[in-house]
Every structure is written in structure tokens, then in C-alpha cells.
Amino acid sequence: MNAIEVEHLSKVFKVQKNRGGLKGALQDLFSRQYNEVAAVNDISFSIPAGEICGYIGENGAGKSTTIKMLTGILVPTSGRLNVGGYVPHEEREKFVRNIGVVFGQRSQLWWDIGVIESFGLLRKVYGVPENDYKKRLDELVQRLDLGELLSRPVRKLSLGQRMRCELVAALLHNPSIVFLDEPTIGLDIIVKTEIREFLKDMNRQHGTTILLTTHDLQDIEALCSRVIMLDEGRVIYDGGLDTLKTRWGQGTRVTFQFGTACPLARLRALTEGVDISWTADNDLHAEALVPGGLNVSDVLARVVGQTDIPITDIKITETTTDEIVRQIYRTGSAAADPGTGTESGRNSHA
Amino acid sequence: MYYIGLVFEYLKNYMKTRLTYRADFWVEVISDLLMQASNLIFIFVVFGHTNSLGGWSEAEVVFVYGFFMVPFGLFSCFVNLWNFSDRYIVKGEMDRILTRPAYNLFQIFLENIDPPGLIGSLIGLVIMIISGGQLGLELLWWHIPVLLLFSISAMLIYSGIYITLTSLSFYSDSPTGIIPLLYNIQNYGRYPVTIYNRAIQFLLTWILPFAFVGVYPASLFLGREEMLHMAWLTPVMAAVFLTIGLVSWNVGVKRYRGAGS
Numbered sequence: 206m207n208a209i210e211v212e213h214l215s216k217v218f219k220v221q222k223n224r225g226g227l228k229g230a231l232q233d234l235f236s237r238q239y240n241e242v243a244a245v246n247d248i249s250f251s252i253p254a255g256e257i258c259g260y261i262g263e264n265g266a267g268k269s270t271t272i273k274m275l276t277g278i279l280v281p282t283s284g285r286l287n288v289g290g291y292v293p294h295e296e297r298e299k300f301v302r303n304i305g306v307v308f309g310q311r312s313q314l315w316w317d318i319g320v321i322e323s324f325g326l327l328r329k330v331y332g333v334p335e336n337d338y339k340k341r342l343d344e345l346v347q348r349l350d351l352g353e354l355l356s357r358p359v360r361k362l363s364l365g366q367r368m369r370c371e372l373v374a375a376l377l378h379n380p381s382i383v384f385l386d387e388p389t390i391g392l393d394i395i396v397k398t399e400i401r402e403f404l405k406d407m408n409r410q411h412g413t414t415i416l417l418t419t420h421d422l423q424d425i426e427a428l429c430s431r432v433i434m435l436d437e438g439r440v441i442y443d444g445g446l447d448t449l450k451t452r453w454g455q456g457t458r459v460t461f462q463f464g465t466a467c468p469l470a471r472l473r474a475l476t477e478g479v480d481i482s483w484t485a486d487n488d489l490h491a492e493a494l495v496p497g498g499l500n501v502s503d504v505l506a507r508v509v510g511q512t513d514i515p516i517t518d519i520k521i522t523e524t525t526t527d528e529i530v531r532q533i534y535r536t537g538s539a540a541a542d543p544g545t546g547t548e549s550g551r552n553s554h555a
Numbered sequence: 556m557y558y559i560g561l562v563f564e565y566l567k568n569y570m571k572t573r574l575t576y577r578a579d580f581w582v583e584v585i586s587d588l589l590m591q592a593s594n595l596i597f598i599f600v601v602f603g604h605t606n607s608l609g610g611w612s613e614a615e616v617v618f619v620y621g622f623f624m625v626p627f628g629l630f631s632c633f634v635n636l637w638n639f640s641d642r643y644i645v646k647g648e649m650d651r652i653l654t655r656p657a658y659n660l661f662q663i664f665l666e667n668i669d670p671p672g673l674i675g676s677l678i679g680l681v682i683m684i685i686s687g688g689q690l691g692l693e694l695l696w697w698h699i700p701v702l703l704l705f706s707i708s709a710m711l712i713y714s715g716i717y718i719t720l721t722s723l724s725f726y727s728d729s730p731t732g733i734i735p736l737l738y739n740i741q742n743y744g745r746y747p748v749t750i751y752n753r754a755i756q757f758l759l760t761w762i763l764p765f766a767f768v769g770v771y772p773a774s775l776f777l778g779r780e781e782m783l784h785m786a787w788l789t790p791v792m793a794a795v796f797l798t799i800g801l802v803s804w805n806v807g808v809k810r811y812r813g814a815g816s
Contacts, residue, residue: 218812273813278653280809294809298656306654313651317572329564330655330662332557 207287208382208414209252209275214284215438216245216270244270246438247284252431254381255412257404259425259446262435263534268418271435272386275416276306289382302331305380309387312367313374314359320370321355324377331378338377345373349403365396372400376407383407385417389424401427422526434533441533446526453533454524456496459504463489464515471514475507558661565665584671587631591624591675594745595682609750615777616746618686622773623745624679625702626709631672634664634714637734640724649811660718660804676706683776690777698776705772705786708793712767713741715796718804725807737763745769760785767792 222238245267252258262268273279277293291300314323328338349369389397434442466488485491573580602613643649652659744765748756759766772789774782
């Protein structure tokens with residue numbers, strides 16, 4: 206069963222054009238000109254129940270706009286939407302009982318009252334029975350270690366403490382689908398890890414479907430089996446994180462430091478017949494790029510054994526997801542293989 | 556039932572917050588009262604120069620003012636849309652409201668609930684009793700349910716007008732000019748409309764029906780025959796204007812664009 210289904214979804218905003226100068230401002234007063242900007246442009250995807258899916262893209266790619274349509278905040282310009290059996294913007298009040306929403310940049314809690322009072326109020330708003338609420342709250346408080354924070358007003362909490370409380374607030378009514386818009390923004394590494402662990406556990410125990418947007422790809426690596434990448438309102442990649450890595454990863458980079466000069470030609474000769482590209486800044490240094498399909502040991506075996514090439518240091522680095530994603534953002538498409546610069550012709554079934 | 560329960564929950568939270576800012580609470584109450592007092596003093600000053608205003612005596616005008624204070628107090632307690640555009644549209648707090656399972660406008664009312672406003676209603680009742688006594692009005696049994704009906708209707712008329720105008724925030728970026736203007740116009744409704752010229756009478760009766768929040772319903776208790784039919788129109792006007800308000804609000808919410816990322 207799919208928790209979220211999106212078909213040909215678009216959201217177009219009318220943006221007023223401001224003409225420059227006083228004359229322009231006066232003209233604007235009487236006749237306005239508008240630009241139509243498609244924040245989300247004909248996207249389709251579906252997310253099965255129980256999946257954790259990452260939703261990434263540059264600032265302004267349309268991530269938040271999509272989340273806001275999926276949560277019923279915005280009404281789509283066109284397309285079909287189904288989230289947990291509802292069309293979000295049509296039956297908003299019934300629909301939102303089944304979902305939890307955390308906006309990292311915005312608080313769900315009341316600023317001036319104790320955290321526990323906020324929770325109590327949310328219990329009433331969501332109509333959670335007293336017993337369920339107690340059980341759920343105990344579980345969450347214990348899991349996120351909030352014990353002594355509960356009586357403090359939100360304004361006196363640190364960002365990390367607040368974010369943990371926000372999570373509890375969004376989950377009190379035990380939603381089956383949870384939307385997280387940059388849940389780890391501005392948090393330190395310890396809180397980030399804690400929150401990731403918590404989300405993973407929740408997904409395992411309750412089968413909660415999670416859709417999260419983030420700029421921190423470590424969130425994605427830690428949590429998501431699947432990632433949807435957005436650029437200028439379009440889906441440019443939808444699939445597993447592993448596939449993304451193997452397809453667009455640049456392979457492994459092996460860096461050598463030599464004790465005495467070793468020309469590139471010599472190295473090329475040594476690795477004759479193996480698909481490796483060598484680069485070097487000077488004779489004492491060389492870098493080998495080993496494509497994904499090859500073993501690093503093959504290269505090492507050929508170079509390391511030579512008695513006339515003293516090696517002082519070897520460094521092996523793999524392309525990180527950050528690098529891959531940066532590359533894709535820069536080219537604006539996941540269809541081309543940025544590693545070798547050749548057109549692979551593979552399409553990311555956007 | 557669900558919604559009534561919510562009112563109490565939010566009131567409870569209001570009290571908790573306010574207990575931490577006690578000074579603020581009293582400043583608000585006192586400034587409210589001072590404003591009402593200055594309006595009353597204005598009436599007394601006018602009647603220092605004349606005995607009758609368009610056929611209305613001082614006690615009658617004060618009675619109308621007292622009646623006006625009752626629905627106005629209810630309105631300022633439960634329906635506070637004063638900073639809606641800034642807080643909910645520009646800062647995007649509407650996002651949060653829309654992800655909760657209660658009617659969005661109702662949540663906004665609850666979040667801005669302001670019980671000190673009710674003190675104005677109480678004072679209004681006292682003013683009605685005093686000026687009614689001066690006029691020798693008799694309190695009949697049906698006055699109480701009718702007063703309740705008219706007060707609530709008048710409050711709903713107010714709400715309808717303000718909801719309609721506030722829903723313009725969904726269309727325009729900042730319709731900030733309208734609400735202060737309206738606050739000015741609404742003041743005219745507290746005085747007998749017959750003292751104004753025809754155009755203003757028409758405006759205050761049918762377009763921005765602030766006269767239904769003061770003089771028309773109050774005239775029933777004053778026994779002013781010429782306005783009797785207008786008085787009974789109050790609940791009808793409430794239904795009409797509240798409907799207009801809610802419809803334009805619901806259409807507006809569909810056009811909400813969110814703020815920032």
C-alpha cells in the first residue's frame with residue numbers, strides 16, 4: 206500500500222514584477238505585471254507505507270512547497286495527490302489527524318508556557334484519549350530523555366532541546382505518516398545523531414512512513430533507503446542512495462607520496478591494461494582514480510611491489526555523497542554521468 | 556463539544572501565561588477602560604451643550620453606548636484579528652494552524668483570546684442598568700434572552716465584517732490600511748444613526764452594518780417604535796454577514812501561499 210501518491214503535481218505562484226524607480230512604482234500601482242513561477246513542476250512519485258524517504262535539492266528547488274502541498278497547507282495548481290487515503294487540502298481537518306509535521310525553522314509549541322502544557326493542549330486539539338496520551342508521552346519522554354525539560358517554558362530551551370520537544374509534539378497523536386522539513390537544521394552532531402536514531406527506531410517499531418527534507422546528506426545516509434532529488438521544481442533523481450553512489454560516484458581515489466621522483470609514464474606503464482587514470486602535481490606525488498567496478502588492491506599490487514619506487518604514504522578516499530550531490534546540483538541533472546564527463550544516456554526516470 | 560472544550564483549554568493556558576506577566580494584564584485592562592471612559596466623557600461633553608441629539612436624550616445615547624459595549628467586549632475577547640496579516644501570513648504561522656485538526660479560523664481566535672475584553676461587557680451592562688434606571692425603563696423577563704440574542708448577533712456582525720476584510724490578506728500582500736480605517740467607522744455605530752445624513756445611514760445599515768451593533772438592537776429596550784423592525788433584523792444581519800465572512804475566509808485560505816522556505 207502506498208502512503209503517499211503524487212501524480213503530475215504542480216504549483217504555480219504568481220509573482221508580481223516590480224518596475225524600478227518612482228515611475229515604475231507608480232505604474233505598478235495601476236497596472237501590475239505578474240510572472241508565473243512554477244515552484245513545483247509536474248512531479249510524480251509514490252512512497253510505500255513504512256518507508257523513510259529523503260527529499261533533497263538546493264534552496265528554492267521546491268522541497269518545502271511539495272511538503273506544504275502534501276500536508277494540506279497549500280492547494281496544488283494541478284495534479285493529483287493522495288496521502289494516507291485523503292486528498293490533503295480537501296479534507297484538511299480529518300486528514301491532519303493521521304500525520305505529524307515538524308518544520309525545523311518554526312515552532313509548534315507555545316512560547317511562554319511549559320513544554321508539558323503545550324503537550325496537554327495538543328492532546329486536546331488532536332483529541333487523544335488520556336490513557337493513550339500518557340503511554341505515548343512516557344515512551345517519547347524516556348526515549349528522547351526529556352524528563353527534566355518538561356516543566357520549562359519553550360523560550361528557555363536550547364535549540365537541541367526544543368527540537369526534541371518539537372518531535373514529541375508532532376508525534377503525540379501517533380501519526381502514521383510524518384513529514385520533517387529540515388529537522389536537524391542548526392543542531393550539533395550529538396543531537397543530530399540522537400534524532401536520527403530516534404527516527405529509525407520509530408520507523409522500525411511503528412512502521413511510520415517518513416518523508417524528510419534536509420541539506421545534511423548524513424541524515425539521508427543514516428536514515429533513507431530512498432532519495433528523491435529535486436531541481437527547479439522537477440524530480441531529477443528518484444531511487445536508492447546506493448544506486449546514486451555507484452552510478453554517479455567517481456570511484457575510489459588513491460593518492461601516493463613517493464620518496465624519490467617517479468614519473469607518470471612509469472606509473473601508467475605499470476598499470477597497463479587496467480582502466481585507471483593517473484594525475485600528478487609533481488614527480489613526488491600521484492593520484493590514481495579507480496572506477497567503481499575495479500578493486501583498489503589491483504592498483505596497489507602493481508605499484509607497491511616495485512623496489513625502485515619508495516612510497517612514503519598512501520591515502521585511499523571514496524567519493525562522498527556530498528561530492529556526488531554537489532556535482533549533480535552543479536550540472537542540474539542526474540542524467541549525465543559527471544564522473545567521466547561522458548553522456549551515459551541513462552535517464553533517472555523522472 | 557470538541558470546540559467548547561478547546562475554548563476552556565486555551566483559556567486555561569491564557570491564564571497560565573498571564574500569571575507570568577501580571578503587570579501586562581493590568582496595563583491592558585486599565586488602558587481598555589480608559590479608552591471606553593474617554594468615549595463616554597465625549598458623550599457627556601456633547602450633552603453639556605445640548606439637550607437632545609437628533610431626538611435622542613443623553614440617557615438614551617448613554618444607554619445605546621452601554622449596549623454597544625456588551626457585544627464589543629465579547630468581540631474583543633473572542634475575535635481578535637488585529638495582527639493576523641503580520642503574524643500568520645507574513646511570518647507564516649498559518650502553516651502550523653493548517654496542520655492541526657480544528658477549523659483554522661477558530662484556532663486563530665483561540666490563540667488570540669483576550670478575556671480582559673469581557674470587563675468592557677460587564678461595564679456596558681452596568682451603564683445600561685444605570686441609564687435605564689434614569690429613563691425609568693422597566694426590566695421585563697424577555698429582555699434577558701433578547702439581550703443575549705442581540706449581543707451575540709451584534710458580535711457576529713462585527714466578526715463577519717472583520718473576517719471578510721481580514722481575508723483580503725490572502726489576496727493582497729499587506730492590506731494594512733483597511734483595518735484602522737474600519738476601527739474609525741465602527742465608532743459611528745455607537746451613536747443613533749438618525750443624526751447622520753442619509754448616505755452615512757445607508758452605509759452603517761447595509762454595507763458596514765455597525766448600526767446593528769449599537770443603536771438598532773438597543774432601541775428595542777428603549778421602546779423606540781420607529782426602529783423596532785430594524786432591531787429584529789439584527790440576528791438576520793448576523794447570519795448574512797457571518798456567512799459572507801466565512802465564505803470569503805474559506806476561499807482565501809485556498810489561496811494561502813505560505814511564507815519563506
